[in-house]
Amino acid sequence: MRTPLAVLIALLAVTVFQMCKPQAPTLISGTDAAIKAYVPPGKYDEFYNFVSGGFSGQMTVYGLPSGRLFRVIPVFSEDPTTGYGYSEETKAMLNTSHGYVPWDDLHHPAISTTRGEHDGRWVFGNANNTPRVARIDLKTFRTAEILELPNSGGNHSSPFITENTEYVVAGTRFSVPIGDKTDVPISSFKENFKGYISFISVDPKDGKMNIAFQLKTPGVSFDLSRAGKGPSHGWFFFSCYNTEQAYTLLEVNASQKDKDFIMAVNWKKAEEYIAAGKGEKVKARYARNRYDETTHTATSEILTEVLQLDPAQLKDIIFFIPCPKSPHGCDTDPTGEYIVGSGKLAALIPVFSFTKIQQAIANKEFEGEFAGIPVIKYEAALHGEVKKPGLGPLHTEFDDRGNAYTSFFVSSEIVKWNVKTLEVLDRVPTYYSIGHLCVPGGPTRKPHGKYVIAYNKITKDRYLPTGPELTQSAQIYDITGDKMKLILDFPTIGEPHYAEAIPASIIMPQSVKIFKLEENKHPYAALGEGQAKVERKGNQVHVYMTAIRSHLTPDNIEGVKLGDDVYFHVTNLEQDWDVPHGFAIKGANNAELLIMPGETATLKWKPLNIGVFPFYCTDFCSALHQEMQGYIRVSPAGSAVPLKYSTGKIEDAAIDASR
């Protein structure tokens, strides 16, 4: 029976035999795993992990290696828990040229850097749906600014940053028709659709964002990007797909070519053209929303102009490099010399050399042009290929020992390889279907190569089931040895895409504990109980309320009438760390407020019925928290009940029922 099947039977028998070996904790990867991820009660984690919330629209903060969740920072989605998007002060944060947008899809955090290393000042995040970039202040862990991006169809290739946070970039995933010619047939894609890349400047002093310029690029889809660093500082690299310029069934029609492109952008050259007056100011309409920490209030402005450069006319700003099979990740290594492309449908990883790219440009080693932009010969830019590393490479992070870690969605694994030799060194499965991955400091010039964290799309049987909708997950691997070791997995909020991690020692010392009352410039702040009052302005009733353990002032309010809009401006008078107060009122078609010490926040309430309505503090603040409550009386429109307010005033003996 010397047939192939005999061999297979033997093989199967061997496989089965191996299966019978004790399997106990095969995946717990050694007995020291629990110790490695264990942070004893009261002890601190070594790293902060800023994880995108994906379709939650928010950013989450975990500790590493414990995987403990510390905070969900509201960014692009309203958050009734904190009142973000509901309070009068924060509604402006979600304003856009389309009006108020309550939700978005946050994919990528980017922590600010100085000289290519994390500095811990801000973390940026992208809105994938209604194109925007947010800046979160890492002293307060609050969203400080949101800038909308005109001429973008979906801000996926964002918010990657240059070495000194000179720029945050924003590349559109969808090319769209722009300018005066937007009502066009979808089938006129090749003629009318354009891609745009925005370079957002960041004020080094206070982080304020501004669109410095936009590059008008051919109508393709920009997927991800990374800045050069060290020798390649001054350049930016973007992965592009759909160079077929398909506008339907991209699943097939945008996957036809063997190679799409990495787009190399010489942004210093763009700056030269701008200095020489070659930019063109173009009409646009986009919102910029900033949160002021002294007024505790956001303001939104609509901007109407953007500076553009056309690289088809202005030579030497951009170059295309062929990259196999719909590249997704586009990552530069810590030295800045190597650029790793990841063709998500391919089973190889091309690694490009910055030095060779420069030589190829100098020697004009081009294979032709695409939409007026030179295309560098693949071999001329290539350092080498990692052959057969796995299937579906997506993203690559780096350690401080010259190794790269690439995630493979289709084959559900992380593969470790040497950047110089391109040799595959190790591989570990993930459970299941990894998307992004993160090494602390991984995208910087100084990675902390202690862990790699996988962010998985599918968990199926990994946790107790919760019906059809399951959690996504993160998994932490110890990478200090030759072999990667899984030490912990934990569920995440929303869908995690990219994440960055930074040593806690950088963030911890700067963390704000309270807002100082003497710096509170909120126009409706009551900076002491003596300033608490109620004012009527037409049909608006403004309550200047204070909250301190354990009462609200005023806590008895009368004289409000149907048809009024009542604004509760609540100032938390506490100057003590971790003593927020909350505020909610029965029947409000609104959220609650959570007010930090020294802060003022406003809840708008439109009473719809007459009666007496209770309100109370929603955040357990003291032993008498349950007593921290009050009443507001609503009378019919035209009622003669006078406006009055008090706290601690007892007048029941003198009550006149007619009032």
Add this chain to the structure above:
Amino acid sequence: MKTILFVIACLAWGGCERPKHETSTTVANLPQEEGQASVQDDESQHDLVKIAANSADHTTLVAALRAAEYLDVLANAGPFTVFAPTNAAFAKLPAGTLEMLTNPENKEQLRTLLEYHVYVGVLTETMIRDGMVINMVSLDNATLAKKDSKITINGAAVLGSARGSNGIVYIIDSVLLLPEKSNLKFPL
């Protein structure tokens, strides 16, 4: 022969102590490992691995996928189009070929051969055009033909198709041989 394979598998399974979960009857001939191919789920539509595992005509293919450690890949979200040679198709290979391929030393070559049967993306029959060239996971091209609604790939006839949760499988009557320029190290 198929029966023998199946019996050996079942006997061996029965003798093992399960580390977790009960074996699903529908995937009795799949290994109990940790990976997406081993997720116990009798409610969902079958993925391509389960479809192959339940086909009496594809025991050789499933064994080859297992030898190449490729089952978990094809149990992933995909989407895939898999061209699945029947047992008869494998039997048509020159004598000794399968022994060579299933030798653990040649695991990479076996993988490459199998990857030449996988396309990332779902190509339904209506989407297939005569003369269509597709780039397979192995990075080599294959050519589809469609004449009088009869589909072939590199000349191999499509005998039928099945839709799975993560893609589509076309049953073919011959193993697809890699183009000559491929880096597969030995002649097929």
